[in-house]
Amino acid sequence: QVQLQQSGPGLVKPSQTLSLTCAISGDSVSSNSVAWNWIRQSPSRGLEWLGRIYYRSKWYNEYAASVESRITINPDTSKNQFSLQLNSVTPDDTAVYYCARDPGWLDFDYWGRGTLVTVSS
Amino acid sequence: DIVMTQTPLSSPVTLGQPASISCRSSQSLVHSNGNTFLSWLQVRPGQPPRLLIYRISNRFSGVPDRFSGSGAGTDFTLMISRVEAEDVGDYYCMQSTHFPQVTFGQGTRLEIK
Numbered sequence: 001q002v003q004l005q006q007s008g009p010g011l012v013k014p015s016q017t018l019s020l021t022c023a024i025s026g027d028s029v030s031s032n033s034v035a036w037n038w039i040r041q042s043p044s045r046g047l048e049w050l051g052r053i054y055y056r057s058k059w060y061n062e063y064a065a066s067v068e069s070r071i072t073i074n075p076d077t078s079k080n081q082f083s084l085q086l087n088s089v090t091p092d093d094t095a096v097y098y099c100a101r102d103p104g105w106l107d108f109d110y111w112g113r114g115t116l117v118t119v120s121s
Numbered sequence: 122d123i124v125m126t127q128t129p130l131s132s133p134v135t136l137g138q139p140a141s142i143s144c145r146s147s148q149s150l151v152h153s154n155g156n157t158f159l160s161w162l163q164v165r166p167g168q169p170p171r172l173l174i175y176r177i178s179n180r181f182s183g184v185p186d187r188f189s190g191s192g193a194g195t196d197f198t199l200m201i202s203r204v205e206a207e208d209v210g211d212y213y214c215m216q217s218t219h220f221p222q223v224t225f226g227q228g229t230r231l232e233i234k
Contacts, residue, residue, distance in 0.1 A: 047162075047170075047213060049223035062221050098169055106158045106217035109181060111169035 002026040004099050004112035012093075012119050018086040021076075022099030022112055029075045029082050030055045035102040038073060038084045041114075042095035052102065053082055089119045123148050123219050127212075127226035133234045140201040142229045144214035149194050151218070158217040161190055161199045164228075165210040173212075174199065201231075209233060 008020035022036070029036060035054035041047045051063035053073045063071050072085040086093060097115050100108035124147040134140045142161075150157045161174040172181045174190035177197060187202040201208055214226040 046227055047215070047225035049221075049225075064221065064223075100170075105175065106220055106223075107160050107172060107175045108162075108170070109172050111171070114169050 002101060002110040004101065004110055006097075006099055006112040006115045008115055008117070010116055010118060012089055012117060013121050014090055014119055015088055018084070018089050018093065018097075018117055018119070020084045020097055020099075020115055020117070021081055022083070023079065023081040024101075025080075027101065029053075029080050030077055032056055033104045035104070036073075036075075036082045037100045037102055037108060039098045039100055039108070040095040041098070044092070045095070048095075050084070050086075054102075091119045093117070094119045123216055123222055123224045125214055125216060125224050125226040127214060127229050129229060130227065131230045131232065133232050134201075134204045135234050136206060137203050140204050140208075140231060142199045142212050142214075142231075144192075144197045144199070144226050146195045146197075146216055148219070150197075150216050151194065156218075157193065158220075159190075159192070159197050160215045160217070161188075162213045162215060162225075163208075163210055164213065165207075168210075170213070204231070204233070206233065 003025045005023040012018045035052045037052040038050040051073050070087045075082045099112040101110040103109045126145045128143045159177050162170045164170050178190045189200045191198050211228045213228050217223045
């Protein structure tokens with residue numbers, strides 16, 4: 001059974017960097033068949049896919065156009081986890097952030113429990 | 122951008138009765154490989170999203186058979202044959218055919234009358 005455990009601060013100041021981590025159990029961040037994603041949900045934006053990372057003999061990233069200039073998703077193979085960094089945040093980035101697994105067919109079958117991140121001074 | 126439009130936005134249903142949610146996309150969701158990447162997610166209060174249906178009509182592991190999906194092209198439907206109390210929550214359609222554009226419907230709230 002795949003489990004995703006999220007961690008990170010719930011409050012970030014405007015213009016600073018939002019950082020979250022998703023620890024994986026029951027699968028590997030280096031799996032050659034899946035992808036690891038970040039998705040957020042807010043009342044104003046609804047559900048929004050942010051980006052993903054996956055390994056196919058080397059590491060690949062793909063990001064949503066809406067955040068491409070501000071986002072970084074990295075793997076940490078030593079801890080079997082992956083992270084999200086979103087730079088230069090504004091109150092519009094306030095949302096519940098989820099990590100999720102794509103089993104290889106462009107879906108999201110396992111999700112973290114979500115982290116509410118509020119951007120406020 | 123691919124826009125996903127769900128109707129209704131709210132659906133009060135009597136326990137044991139059927140429920141139906143529609144989802145329309147602004148463009149065809151048929152991928153060049155012939156698959157249609159249209160999924161349905163359930164979000165119960167206080168829970169993360171849960172995958173119910175993938176590729177229009179395939180139930181994900183552990184999903185009760187009272188849930189079914191249908192449709193083609195731009196028009197899709199999620200059906201619940203007999204609503205149970207545990208089905209209360211928000212339902213979202215999602216397209217990933219046009220990846221990296223992944224878009225979700227605005228959600229339909231299912232509640233018990």
